[in-house]
Amino acid sequence: MAPEIFELGPTAVEGGATIPNLKLAYVTHGELNAEKSNAILFPTWFGGNHPSNAWIIGPDKALDPSRYFIVVVNIIGNGQSSSPSNTPAPFDGPRFPYVSVLDNVKAQRRLMSEVFGVDVLKLVVGRSMGAQVAFQWGAYYPDKVERILPFVGSARTSVHNYIFLENVKTAMTSDPAFEDGEYKEPLTLAFRRMRLVFDSWGLSQAFYRQNLHLKMGFATTREYLDRVQPGAVTDANNVLAQVATWQGADLSRNELYGGDYAKALAGITAKAIVMPSRTDMYFPPEDSEIEVSHMPNAELRVIPSVWGHRAGAPGTDPVDIAFVDQAVRDILAR
Amino acid sequence: MAPEIFELGPTAVEGGATIPNLKLAYVTHGELNAEKSNAILFPTWFGGNHPSNAWIIGPDKALDPSRYFIVVVNIIGNGQSSSPSNTPAPFDGPRFPYVSVLDNVKAQRRLMSEVFGVDVLKLVVGRSMGAQVAFQWGAYYPDKVERILPFVGSARTSVHNYIFLENVKTAMTSDPAFEDGEYKEPLTLAFRRMRLVFDSWGLSQAFYRQNLHLKMGFATTREYLDRVQPGAVTDANNVLAQVATWQGADLSRNELYGGDYAKALAGITAKAIVMPSRTDMYFPPEDSEIEVSHMPNAELRVIPSVWGHRAGAPGTDPVDIAFVDQAVRDILAR
Numbered sequence: 001m002a003p004e005i006f007e008l009g010p011t012a013v014e015g016g017a018t019i020p021n022l023k024l025a026y027v028t029h030g031e032l033n034a035e036k037s038n039a040i041l042f043p044t045w046f047g048g049n050h051p052s053n054a055w056i057i058g059p060d061k062a063l064d065p066s067r068y069f070i071v072v073v074n075i076i077g078n079g080q081s082s083s084p085s086n087t088p089a090p091f092d093g094p095r096f097p098y099v100s101v102l103d104n105v106k107a108q109r110r111l112m113s114e115v116f117g118v119d120v121l122k123l124v125v126g127r128s129m130g131a132q133v134a135f136q137w138g139a140y141y142p143d144k145v146e147r148i149l150p151f152v153g154s155a156r157t158s159v160h161n162y163i164f165l166e167n168v169k170t171a172m173t174s175d176p177a178f179e180d181g182e183y184k185e186p187l188t189l190a191f192r193r194m195r196l197v198f199d200s201w202g203l204s205q206a207f208y209r210q211n212l213h214l215k216m217g218f219a220t221t222r223e224y225l226d227r228v229q230p231g232a233v234t235d236a237n238n239v240l241a242q243v244a245t246w247q248g249a250d251l252s253r254n255e256l257y258g259g260d261y262a263k264a265l266a267g268i269t270a271k272a273i274v275m276p277s278r279t280d281m282y283f284p285p286e287d288s289e290i291e292v293s294h295m296p297n298a299e300l301r302v303i304p305s306v307w308g309h310r311a312g313a314p315g316t317d318p319v320d321i322a323f324v325d326q327a328v329r330d331i332l333a334r
Numbered sequence: 335m336a337p338e339i340f341e342l343g344p345t346a347v348e349g350g351a352t353i354p355n356l357k358l359a360y361v362t363h364g365e366l367n368a369e370k371s372n373a374i375l376f377p378t379w380f381g382g383n384h385p386s387n388a389w390i391i392g393p394d395k396a397l398d399p400s401r402y403f404i405v406v407v408n409i410i411g412n413g414q415s416s417s418p419s420n421t422p423a424p425f426d427g428p429r430f431p432y433v434s435v436l437d438n439v440k441a442q443r444r445l446m447s448e449v450f451g452v453d454v455l456k457l458v459v460g461r462s463m464g465a466q467v468a469f470q471w472g473a474y475y476p477d478k479v480e481r482i483l484p485f486v487g488s489a490r491t492s493v494h495n496y497i498f499l500e501n502v503k504t505a506m507t508s509d510p511a512f513e514d515g516e517y518k519e520p521l522t523l524a525f526r527r528m529r530l531v532f533d534s535w536g537l538s539q540a541f542y543r544q545n546l547h548l549k550m551g552f553a554t555t556r557e558y559l560d561r562v563q564p565g566a567v568t569d570a571n572n573v574l575a576q577v578a579t580w581q582g583a584d585l586s587r588n589e590l591y592g593g594d595y596a597k598a599l600a601g602i603t604a605k606a607i608v609m610p611s612r613t614d615m616y617f618p619p620e621d622s623e624i625e626v627s628h629m630p631n632a633e634l635r636v637i638p639s640v641w642g643h644r645a646g647a648p649g650t651d652p653v654d655i656a657f658v659d660q661a662v663r664d665i666l667a668r
Contacts (some may be wrong), residue, residue, distance in 0.1 A: 092409035092624045121606075159542035159555055166559065167501070170527055174508045193504055200498045205618045225500065249471055281615060284539045 003027050003080055006111045013246075015098030019091055022113050025050065025080035026073040029057050030065030039118040040070045040092040041108060041118070043135070044130035046242045049080050055314040056321065062328035068122070073111065075129060076104050077241030083306055084181075084237035093180025093237050101129075101249045105136045109144065125149040125328060127313065128283070129242070132249040135291075138268035145330050148268065151275035151324060152309055154283050155265060155291050156250035161282045164248050167197050172236045187236050196238065199225065204279035205309035212306070218314055265294035271334045272298035272325050277320075279313035301327055305306040337361050337384055337414055340445045342481035348582075349432030353425055355465050357667035358445050360384065360407040363391050363400030366450055373452040374404045374566025375442060375471070379438040379462035380576050381633035383566040384416050390655065396662035402456070407445065409463060411575030418515075418571035427571050433462075439470045443478065459483040459504050459662060462617070462646065463576070466491070469625075472602035472659045473585040482602065483660060485609035486643055488617050490600060491624050493618045499581050503533050506570045515539035521570050528573065533559060538642035546640070595616035599628035607661050607668045611645035611654075637663055 003025035011022035032039060039280055040063065042053055046295050056065040063070055070170045071084045074080035084096035091097060105134045114119040123180070124145050126134040131153020138148040139155070153162070171193035179191060207213070218224035252264035272295055276288040285302050292300040305311035305320045312324040337359035343358035358480060361384045366373060374397065374399050376387055387406045388484055391397040397404055408414035410433045417596050418430035425431060446452040457478050460468040465487020472482040472486040473489070505527035505603070541547070552558035567573055583592070586598035626634040639645035639654045646658040 051424055158539065159545070159547070160534070160537075160539045161531070162555065163542065163559065166530050170530060174527070178512060186525045193508070196497070196500050198505060200494070200501055203494075205492065205620065207617075208497065209621070211493070212492070221496065225497065281539075286539065287543070 003074065006022040008107055008110055011096050011107065012218055013103045016175070017091060017097035017109060018281045019087065022076070022107060023082045024073055024076070024107055026111065029063070029070040029072070030068050032118065035120065036116070036118050037120070038068045039070075039112060039116065039121050040068050040123045041112065041121055042070055042072045043074065043104065043108065043124075043126045043133040044075050044078055045126070046075075046174040046246055047078075047231050047233050048075075048130075049078050050074055052140055052232055052314060056325055056328070060143050062325045062332060063125070069116075071112065071116075073108055073151060073247070075242065076107070077238055077245055079233055079235055079238045083235070085235040090312070092254070095218055095239060096241050096242075098244050098248065099241065101132050101245060101251075101275050102140060102254055105140055108133070108137075109141060119144065121145045123147040123149060123328075123332060125151075126153065126263045127151050128153050129246050131250075131283075134248070134270070136249075136251045138270045139264045140254065140256060140268045140271065142267055145185065146271050147149050147271045147334065149273050149275065149328060149331050151282055151303070151327070152283055152311060153279050154249070154287050156256075157247055158287055159188040162247050164201055164282050165243050166182055168194055168243055169240060170273070171197055172239055175236070177181065178236060181237050181240070183236065186234055190236050191234070195229065196225070201281055202309045204232070204306050206279055206306035207308055210306060227266065239266070262294045263307065265291055266296065269297060271331060273331050274298050275301050275303055275324070276329055277303045277308060278303050279306050280309045280311065282309060335361055335376045335385070337408065337501050339481045342444055342570055345437075345441065347431055347437045348434040351425060351431035353416060353421065353431070354588045355408070356408055356441060357416045358410070358441055360405055360445065363404040363406070364402050366403040370452050370515060371454070371456060372402045372449070373446060373450065373455050374459065375446065376404055376406045376407065377458075377460050377464040377467040378409050379460070380580055381412075381413050381559065381565050381567050381573075382464075384649060386566055390659055390662070396659045396666060397459075403450075405446065405450075407442055407550055408581070409467070409576065410441070410551070410573055411579060413567055414568055416540075417569070418575050428574075430571060431574050432578050432582065433575065435466050435470045435579060435585075436474060436588055438467055438579070439474055442467075442471075443475060445487070453478065455479045455504040457481040457662075458485060459485075460487065461485050462487050462643070463580050463583070464582070465617075466585075469602070470585045471581075472604045472606065473485050473598045474588065474590060474601045477599055477631055479604050480607045481668065483607050483609065483662060483665050484603065485637070485661070486611050486614055486617055486645060488621050490586065490595060491581055492621055496581050498535055498616050499577050502528055502577055503574060505531055506573055509570070512570060515571050515574070517570065520568055524570050525565070529563065530559065535615055536643045537629070537662065538615065538640050540613055540640035541642055543638060580636060584616055596628045599625055600630060602629050603631060605665060606637050608632050608633045609637055609658070609661055609663050611637045611639050612643060612647065613640055614643045
């Protein structure tokens with residue numbers, strides 16, 4: 001479905017630029033009630049877009065459009081909201097400025113407030129980079145969000161995660177056709193290389209030990225590695241814009257907290273379930289444990305999965321997806 | 335120190351070729367006793383060469399040259415033993431054939447037997463790919479080795495490890511100067527990209543969480559990532575030859591075991607201490623646990639380290655290195 005567009009006008013972002021007309025692309029599910037008390041925000045993740053988020057929305061799901069007003073908002077840089085691929089000069093392509101998680105959160109707050117008149121969100125739920133958005137909402141607008149459910153993500157990007165992402169950047173920039181971001185047609189090699197990075201990082205040792213990759217319908221590991229699998233984000237500069245947002249994620253790097261990580265986590269007064277995957281190699285559960293130890297109203301609930309970072313994602317183990325759904329149910333019941 | 339060279343003459347390898355004059359480069363520490371019962375074999379690892387192995391050899395170490403005759407043998411492909419970089423046509427550079435771990439073990443057996451008259455080894459100890467060699471010795475020559483001590487390695491390369499290594503291959507082949515292995519001078523970009531792969535894979539999330547990379551003397555993560563750090567293996571085709579050996583490692587893929595992994599492990603009658611690092615991401619301790627469960631005389635002893643795959647390696651935490659040294663002491667005392 002084609003998304004709605006919210007135009008924010010000239011908007012300064014952390015990269016130092018003012019984007020002349022920043023746009024957020026979003027879709028909604030369900031109806032806002034009269035009290036405007038049933039709004040749930042569900043941002044997308046790195047490499048995803050609004051259709052990607054549909055898998056846990058439905059009448060039989062915790063995110064039930066007959067009860068809640070669910071706003072799926074595209075992360076800036078994903079090709080739907082303002083992005084290198086759709087922004088006019090002087091901020092087109094490789095000239096698109098750095099946009100932080102907080103820039104996203106501020107824009108999302110305006111969306112909810114100016115378009116829907118929603119002041120307080122019932123829940124912000126997000127996966128991966130969307131989880132970073134949920135954490136940032138909780139810390140930056142503590143009285144504007146009642147609940148957060150960040151899963152397979154973190155409140156700030158760890159050094160290890162940052163270094164892993166350098167490999168994703170290399171996948172893009174090493175393509176001879178990349179040409180400093182001035183490529184003339186979509187890149188192929190770059191995305192093949194990126195898939196290889198995620199094939200090794202995004203799942204787990206246990207996943208491959210159980211040969212679950214073959215159970216997806218491949219005869220051999222080679223056939224699996226050589227598969228064609230178009231992603232939602234197909235533009236290299238968009239990938240790099242999102243990597244920059246991810247690498248820079250830190251809920252405390254703003255005027256409220258001045259870089260004090262523990263204080264920022266302590267500032268999240270919303271009810272929270274923080275949900276890492278047991279086998280996630282770049283958002284490992286140890287980081288979530290530290291986060292929760294600083295948060296006043298948070299539960300740590302580890303997804304007991306071998307799917308690594310992909311635990312609970314669309315097209316993965318239904319048991320994990322049900323686990324995520326149950327957590328959404330539980331947090332909404334609090 | 336310049337290594338000795340053992341010339342094996344025409345030698346068929348698993349890649350299907352016969353290398354006209356296969357060479358093993360080795361150095362020895364200590365003296366072989368009259369009974370020829372104190373020989374220890376210590377192969378190198380991926381990216382290492384014989385000087386790399388010196389760090390746990392010495393009069394104050396378990397590998398004490400006053401007691402043992404220690405033979406450090408270079409893995410084929412590392413630039414010292416026969417390798418793409420030093421083999422004449424028709425097997426030079428990218429034409430160097432696939433050489434398996436078993437090919438190495440067979441050549442090493444000939445070295446010990448023909449050069450030194452040693453029939454039974456007291457110990458084969460090896461780190462990482464050298465651990466794969468130790469496993470293979472135990473399974474292929476069960477009555478020719480009394481003890482094995484494989485650390486931060488595995489008996490066969492897991493699917494996950496294989497996929498991780500595809501990224502190392504990409505680091506080499508993506509360098510525009512690689513030219514299908516026909517490069518005219520040493521590659522720079524390839525090795526920088528490989529270092530980035532190992533900076534993310536070779537340590538651990540906990541290592542970076544504790545900022546141990548900065549304690550190595552870097553002011554920032556960026557400075558650490560941009561450091562210049564020449565390795566022992568500087569030739570891209572040599573790297574690829576070693577990756578191929580590593581990716582193909584499987585102690586059971588030979589006429590003795592016909593691919594039966596459990597049977598091959600059960601065939602290792604040598605006393606063994608199998609020693610993974612708790613935080614190793616590509617040789618995770620779970621794989622070692624499975625290995626030991628099939629081995630009749632093996633102890634699992636996990637290095638309690640945050641140094642990931644590098645636990646116990648030269649230049650790392652002295653506590654881990656002492657842990658490795660103690661294990662060598664213990665296995666030799668059995």
